[in-house]
Amino acid sequence: MAPPATQFELAQPPNDAISALAFSPDSPSRLLASSWDKNIYLYDKLQNSGGEEGSHGTLLRTFEHRAPVLDVCFGKDGNEAFSAGMDWQVRRIDLDSGEQTTLSKHAAPVRRVVYSKEHSLLISASWDSTLHIHDPSNPSLSPLPVPLPGKPHAIAASPSKLVVAMTSRLVHIYDLSALSNALASPSPSAQPPQPWQQRESSLKFLTRAVAAMPSDAGYATSSIEGRVAVEWFDASAESQARKYAFKCHRTAHPQPDGSGSGATTTTTTDVVYPVNALAFHPVHGSTFASGGGDATVALWDAEAKRRMKVYQKFADSVAALAFSSDGRYLAVGVCPGFETGMEDYSGEGRTKIFVRELGENEALPKGKGK
Amino acid sequence: MGKKKRGHPDVEELLSRAWCYYCERDFEDLKLLISHQKAKHFKCDRCGRRLNTAGGLSVHMNQVHKESLTSVENALPNRQGLDVEIFGMEGIPEDIVQQHNQRIIQNFYQAQAERYAATGNPPPGQGGKGPAKKLKIETPEEIKKRLAEHRARVAAQKTTMNGGSATHTPLEGRPDGQSPAQNASPGAFNSPFPPPGGQYPTFPAQSVPGYSPPPQYPGAYPPPSIPSRPGSNLPAPHGLPPRPGQPGWQGSASTIDELVSGAAQEGDEIDQLIRMAEARIKPPKKPETPTGAEPPAEGGEKKSKKEKDKNVKMIYDDELSPEERMAQMPRYAFVVEAGA
Ligand SMILES: [Zn+2]
Ligand SMILES: [Zn+2]
Numbered sequence A: 001m002a003p004p005a006t007q008f009e010l011a012q013p014p015n016d017a018i019s020a021l022a023f024s025p026d027s028p029s030r031l032l033a034s035s036w037d038k039n040i041y042l043y044d045k046l047q048n049s050g051g052e053e054g055s056h057g058t059l060l061r062t063f064e065h066r067a068p069v070l071d072v073c074f075g076k077d078g079n080e081a082f083s084a085g086m087d088w089q090v091r092r093i094d095l096d097s098g099e100q101t102t103l104s105k106h107a108a109p110v111r112r113v114v115y116s117k118e119h120s121l122l123i124s125a126s127w128d129s130t131l132h133i134h135d136p137s138n139p140s141l142s143p144l145p146v147p148l149p150g151k152p153h154a155i156a157a158s159p160s161k162l163v164v165a166m167t168s169r170l171v172h173i174y175d176l177s178a179l180s181n182a183l184a185s186p187s188p189s190a191q192p193p194q195p196w197q198q199r200e201s202s203l204k205f206l207t208r209a210v211a212a213m214p215s216d217a218g219y220a221t222s223s224i225e226g227r228v229a230v231e232w233f234d235a236s237a238e239s240q241a242r243k244y245a246f247k248c249h250r251t252a253h254p255q256p257d258g259s260g261s262g263a264t265t266t267t268t269t270d271v272v273y274p275v276n277a278l279a280f281h282p283v284h285g286s287t288f289a290s291g292g293g294d295a296t297v298a299l300w301d302a303e304a305k306r307r308m309k310v311y312q313k314f315a316d317s318v319a320a321l322a323f324s325s326d327g328r329y330l331a332v333g334v335c336p337g338f339e340t341g342m343e344d345y346s347g348e349g350r351t352k353i354f355v356r357e358l359g360e361n362e363a364l365p366k367g368k369g370k
Numbered sequence B: 001m002g003k004k005k006r007g008h009p010d011v012e013e014l015l016s017r018a019w020c021y022y023c024e025r026d027f028e029d030l031k032l033l034i035s036h037q038k039a040k041h042f043k044c045d046r047c048g049r050r051l052n053t054a055g056g057l058s059v060h061m062n063q064v065h066k067e068s069l070t071s072v073e074n075a076l077p078n079r080q081g082l083d084v085e086i087f088g089m090e091g092i093p094e095d096i097v098q099q100h101n102q103r104i105i106q107n108f109y110q111a112q113a114e115r116y117a118a119t120g121n122p123p124p125g126q127g128g129k130g131p132a133k134k135l136k137i138e139t140p141e142e143i144k145k146r147l148a149e150h151r152a153r154v155a156a157q158k159t160t161m162n163g164g165s166a167t168h169t170p171l172e173g174r175p176d177g178q179s180p181a182q183n184a185s186p187g188a189f190n191s192p193f194p195p196p197g198g199q200y201p202t203f204p205a206q207s208v209p210g211y212s213p214p215p216q217y218p219g220a221y222p223p224p225s226i227p228s229r230p231g232s233n234l235p236a237p238h239g240l241p242p243r244p245g246q247p248g249w250q251g252s253a254s255t256i257d258e259l260v261s262g263a264a265q266e267g268d269e270i271d272q273l274i275r276m277a278e279a280r281i282k283p284p285k286k287p288e289t290p291t292g293a294e295p296p297a298e299g300g301e302k303k304s305k306k307e308k309d310k311n312v313k314m315i316y317d318d319e320l321s322p323e324e325r326m327a328q329m330p331r332y333a334f335v336v337e338a339g340a
Helices: A175-182 B011-016 B030-040 B052-063 B092-118 B138-158 B269-281 B324-325
Strands: A006-009 A017-024 A029-035 A040-049 A057-064 A069-074 A080-085 A087-096 A100-105 A112-114 A121-126 A131-135 A144-147 A152-157 A162-165 A170-175 A199-200 A207-214 A219-223 A226-234 A244-247 A250-254 A266-272 A275-280 A287-292 A297-303 A306-310 A318-323 A329-336 A352-357 B311-314
Touching: A006 A087, A017 A329, A029 A069, A029 A080, A029 A100, A029 A329, A029 A352, A040 A080, A040 A244, A040 A352, A100 A121, A100 A131, A121 A152, A121 A175, A131 A175, A144 A175, A144 A199, A144 A207, A152 B138, A162 A175, A219 A287, A226 A275, A275 B011, A287 A318, A306 A329, A318 B030, B011 B092
Parallel strands: A017 A069, A017 A318, A069 A112, A152 A207, A207 A275, A266 B311, A275 A318
Antiparallel strands: A006 A352, A017 A029, A029 A040, A040 A057, A069 A080, A080 A087, A080 A112, A087 A100, A112 A121, A121 A131, A131 A144, A152 A162, A162 A170, A170 A199, A207 A219, A219 A226, A226 A244, A250 A266, A275 A287, A287 A297, A297 A306, A318 A329, A329 A352
């Protein structure tokens, strides 16, 4: 019998909403969280109980920024991190020394950062409708700007591709080696790198999240309208025919029909939540997790097109997800969801990070192994 | 399954057999049924523990594994819900019992008629007078009437919650995108029986025209008088208070959305049945949805065709992202300093 899975809550969570979570590439016990409270939080020793009953993980330190931090990722190792700031800056953070270096400045808040280990590239995406391509190992190279046709909302890197989801359902897929080459041999006259493919989102509503398959085969996107799409990079008609989309993170609320006169019918109202976060499992590459405004996390099998698990509801919206590099842990960032019409927002006191230690076969698609 | 007796059991014998609500298999005795249910329908896929009821399994998964049980495994598509509490033969909704019995009776007499046709022998003890003996065979009209009465009763019981579940749930979470609207065609997905597959030759659609699926007895089962349920040492499956220190704790699958088909298993004949049932209920592929991705939206058009008729409430519906909205709040706004 497999040991039961365990889930624990980190002590000392951020003071306001979480924008992103990231596990260290070389340790499953090291986790970064970026927050709207202008800080990045570095946790360690996730597996060990931190003394107090029910308290897990140790907050090693925080890294203060000038403005809310919209994204964070690790770099080449567990000591290097990058942040996307509301203050328009992309920063490199040395997690040991705490030293912060500004890598580039956009002309608007920076929404996302993603690091490609395969190409040693850092890509930042800003609401100024550009990407900046950085080589963090060569700070003398100035970042290469890549203009976009719309504001980017989500980006993800597979081993060879970069997926950029923008407003107006625009999706660009870039070849990472092309970006790398363009950065390494800049020529003033050359036009900026062109996308390898331009697509229209499979989802009709605003994209919330993108995650790329570790197998390099494709990616998943999610929207504000309780839906996830899975598609493949291969542009052949055959591969494109395999793409699909499905509804999720919704609840149905039956309501008595207002027509009166003893009618027994009910109308059902579907409450549709945004799907805020997606993450592929690094080991079982067909498995991915989605987290939604309905406060749930589900595991899906992309190949078999079926749902594997739903975890018990959290107290608030799921804002961020991350798998550890060994696939044993799933971190879940929980805070109140932002809803249409809200004039004020605060995640204070309700922002939490849960770390779930997965059972041996928990993320293993059925019919494989066991 | 038990060994078939030589000869042909009479219909009362067939009717007295224990059978499983979830998969319609029948068993020699209640003990076998209960162990079947524990092994096939109430087994924890995380640790292998076998519980006595779906509610017990739900509590177990919540407490031990921090997971929500979404549906009963290996169950027929419209029997996966957690809102019916079954233990052995207890808790089966009355209309389902009736349907089951009707099916047994129909199959029995059909098989008998076939034997009669094949052998030329009249059924024993009936002198060719036709099947009606002690057992009353209801006509489709009678069944309809009874179901109508039943539905009225259920409707009266229905309060505010869960009413529409039967038309909505099981495929909701299947990533192939089948929408509730598509599921809703009665007689296909909602048919209370698996497809014939040679087993159930005439029932139900033909004999119960206009039949619609029974509501799943929200809160009405189990009846208060169920005796000595072995699971009673378990905490009650519904209405448990959250465990201290578990902010995310919720009772057994609380929303209809969570009652999702999880039935695609490898293996035995139940699963085969389920697959057949699933295969049959799949709506004809429309080019724009289930397998292919969605069609492009036209300009500002937001609601897809199939959703126009439904009430849909989007928690967030905006051209700007939540982050952009939040960035406009004084609390989070960044003001570029001169010379910064
Ligand atoms: Zn069964
Ligand atoms: Zn278990």
